[in-house]
Amino acid sequence: MDQLMVGFMTIMEPMNFLSVFVGVLGGMIIGAMPGLTAPMGVALLIPFTYGMQPVPAITMLVSLYCGATFGGSIAAILVHAPGTPAAAATTFDGYPLAQKGQAGKALGMACISSALGGLFSVVVLILLAPVLAEIAIKFGPPEYFALAVFGLSMISSLGSRSVVKNLLGGTIGVFIACVGMDSISGFSRYDFGLTHLMDGISFIPVMIGLFAATEVFRQAEIGIRKIVVDRKISGLLPTWKEIKSVKTTLLRSSLIGTFIGILPAEGGTVASFIGYNEAKRFSKTPEKFGTGCLEGIAGPECANNAATGGAMIPTMALGIPGSGTTAVILGALLVHGMRPGPLLFLQHTNVVYAVFIGMFLANLMFLGLGLGGAKIFSQILRVPNYVLSPIILVLCVVGTYALHNNMADVWIMLVCGLIGYKMKAYGFAAAPIVLGLVLGELIEISLRRSLIVFDNNPFVFFTRPWSLAFIILTVVGLCMPLITSWIENRGQNNKEK
């Protein structure tokens, strides 16, 4: 409780409070624009935080994450194009309600549901993360290896539809982490005679390249695109009675979103679709779904914002990112000299609790901004992509340069942008590569330390309870897509018969 009070006092300092505000505002703007995603926004914001203290820097990034997750619903409701992938399910009922002339009500419900889901998940984060960290502090290298491999195995369900491509992307990410000086033997690997590569490849240029530069090249493919917002924000905000009518949906989606968020590599997109489906399944009027019903907005919006706090739990307590965006946040923590994991709670207690309170505040802040400024945010959709895309690439170049004042990072970023663009064309997603890159070092160090400490015995991973549990979960996680597709095929065959 004392730590929470200290966190609260820290966040109330003007600079930290301002960081939350800027993060939420930036997040809502980025989220509202179709094509700009939360991980991209966080990656682009990192360079602006280099010179900041850790508390305002990390709270700004986390606030952007929360703001962007809600911001995605603005475009989903007004123009039927989700601002972020996590808002895709919101289009099902949000847009039809806007078409009925009740865009204000749809946006209001999305905002309230998002805020409630977000606040619920932050409370779970505050309660659960320290407990998880306390368990994880007893982990040795074998447990960490098994845990990191489990986190990586979960990428089979991230981004692209192909399990093999996702796993291959993750493996490529782990391989990129191998470049540079080997931390145990001290010998260099894959540096191709380039001095810059001897230090390894930094996360940030790769993340900015894969998330932001790739998107600019994809926008070039689309060409000039103007979004026409012909819908006025009209219709009253949801009434107290209407909010009360979706309270069960809100509670269910909060639980679903937080749980999905906790699972390594799952994120807001999966949470929002499950939130929508479950809202429909338990609804007394499922036939109204798709025609502009409030439950259909509350379900996905509450779940995707609940996933933000959920995703922060494994990121902060275990150092295993819960989503693509938290993988970028994890990279930012490392840039600011903090290694996420159980030791973070001992070494940087003040920062951790300030970030938790900052995230709580961010959810309250976008509630106010969203309800009060929906009309203004709808204007952001009018900014054409041919103005935005070159500016994003300028930010990519300047921001990457600012990391080490080094042009080599800029070239790495541009090459990653190019590779990301090509890989996307072949069905590979960026998030698994980033996750692999972030977890690569942890996997290598814990594997080799385990083998050194336990005299080259590979069975050590199967003889320790936690390690064995994570390995079983990994096997189950990897087999799950195969089992699901087998069940689906069987079901189809039976139907045909």
Place this chain on the structure above:
Amino acid sequence: MNNKDLRMALVLMVIFIILYAMSFSFQSSGVVKSHTTAAFFPRVVLLVAMFLTLIMIIQSIRQGPDAAKKKMDKAVVKRVALTMACAAGFGLGVVYLGTLVSIALFIVATMVVWGVESKRVIIITALLTPLLIYLVFNQILLVQLPSGILI
């Protein structure tokens, strides 16, 4: 057969084999066990990658032709390629011409490539962006941006 995936998988397989072969040239102290050498982990990762690529090859052979087999319009390919060239030129420009001038030139070039017709939009964006970058990075964040021969 899904030629697109097969092509990609074969290219990846060749890259992984080359990288695996390269790991034999890593230095090691000679007296250490295999798992403590610098090459141990990259080899494990590359073996996993090769295994996954093999699955991808088998899948692409067994699969039917790619459903979304649409060729990109030549104009689109040209626009993407030119945007990439503009980005590379921007990177070089930052070193030789300086950041602010390169930003303005890059924005003009990209917008022209994309077919933006409004000169007013191009000029305003090309002037305001370097100004904002200068204010935020140079003046607020105190980042010394490369100046090249110009500014």
